Amino acid sequence: MRAFRSMSAAAILLCGLSAASLSIDTLRAHEAGSSLSLERIWAIPPDAGHGKTLYQLHCRPCHGSHGWGDGPRAIPALAGQREKYLIAQLVHFAEGRRSGQGMHDTMQQPDLNWPQAIRDLAAFLSTAPRSPGPEYSGDPDLSVGRRLYKAACKDCHGPSAEGTAAGVPALGGQQYRYLTEQLDNFSAEHRDAANPRLPPAVAMASLSTRDVEDIANYLAHLSYLTADNAQ
Ligand code: HEC
Numbered sequence: 441m442r443a444f445r446s447m448s449a450a451a452i453l454l455c456g457l458s459a460a461s462l463s464i465d466t467l468r469a470h471e472a473g474s475s476l477s478l479e480r481i482w483a484i485p486p487d488a489g490h491g492k493t494l495y496q497l498h499c500r501p502c503h504g505s506h507g508w509g510d511g512p513r514a515i516p517a518l519a520g521q522r523e524k525y526l527i528a529q530l531v532h533f534a535e536g537r538r539s540g541q542g543m544h545d546t547m548q549q550p551d552l553n554w555p556q557a558i559r560d561l562a563a564f565l566s567t568a569p570r571s572p573g574p575e576y577s578g579d580p581d582l583s584v585g586r587r588l589y590k591a592a593c594k595d596c597h598g599p600s601a602e603g604t605a606a607g608v609p610a611l612g613g614q615q616y617r618y619l620t621e622q623l624d625n626f627s628a629e630h631r632d633a634a635n636p637r638l639p640p641a642v643a644m645a646s647l648s649t650r651d652v653e654d655i656a657n658y659l660a661h662l663s664y665l666t667a668d669n670a671q
């Protein structure tokens with residue numbers, strides 16, 4: 441019964457999705473006109489050492505000394521995440537287009553709310569060593585999550601959920617509770633900066649709570665954010 445339900449969900453997802461229809465260009469278009477535009481920030485030469493200093497000063501209390509997040513508090517791992525994705529999210533927080541406990545206030549601080557700081561934080565975090573042990577749900581059966589992921593998510597997020605250099609986020613090795621919260625946010629269209637026409641929002645609308653838990657558990661078990669720490 442459960443397998444049947446999950447397969448139906450996957451079939452529904454596949455009907456509505458086209459991997460080719462989405463790229464970071466969608467986000468770029470969304471950001472045109474912003475003083476913190478992705479293009480402008482990306483063009484700045486990064487100083488990862490400065491990013492590390494800023495990280496230790498402002499981010500460590502929540503995201504942890506290694507950027508590995510905090511499972512019970514649903515705080516995401518950042519170490520090894522895709523660089524362009526990190527830049528885009530920091531811009532969204534800074535501009536109040538994505539909400540998140542403490543994130544907007546943090547990014548309002550004068551030494552963080554400018555292009556060089558965002559560039560440097562992303563450069564440091566994307567090359568930092570990945571978390572060796574994210575939180576997961578404890579259900580040993582990963583087969584349903586794996587099947588749903590491969591059917592509905594893999595084309596964009598990659599075979600190992602490693603994301604892409606163009607800015608699709610890595611999901612493998614992310615904290616379980618953070619993933620379920622974000623998937624719920626997408627389904628409720630509460631992820632403020634996320635364009636509701638983006639496929640994640642469409643996809644999540646078709647997933648049951650149990651499907652979301654299964655996918656998140658599978659992802660939390662996958663080996664870690666980006667496979668090679670590349671951009
Ligand atoms: C008060 C705690 C707190 C502080 C301080 C904090 N964060 Fe966060 N951060 C969070 C929470 C909670 C989330 C999840 C937000 C959500 O629910 O969408 C988050 C999300 C993020 C994300 C999005 C990750 C993703 O996968 O989409 C990035 C990037 C991020 N934080 C970077 C930083 C950086 C860089 C700093 C320091 C300059 C920082 N954060 C400081 C709590 C914090």
Ligand code: HEC
Nearest residue numbers: 457458459462592593596608609622623634639640643655
């Ligand atoms: C067509 C491409 C595409 C497909 C298919 C897709 N995603 Fe995504 N996903 C994205 C993009 C792009 C983002 C970044 C959105 C943003 O900037 O807020 C994203 C964001 C996410 C996030 C937030 C990551 C974070 O660190 O906060 C999660 C979780 C996620 N997707 C899970 C999934 C799952 C699970 C599926 C399959 C059921 C899926 N996605 C299908 C492109 C896709």
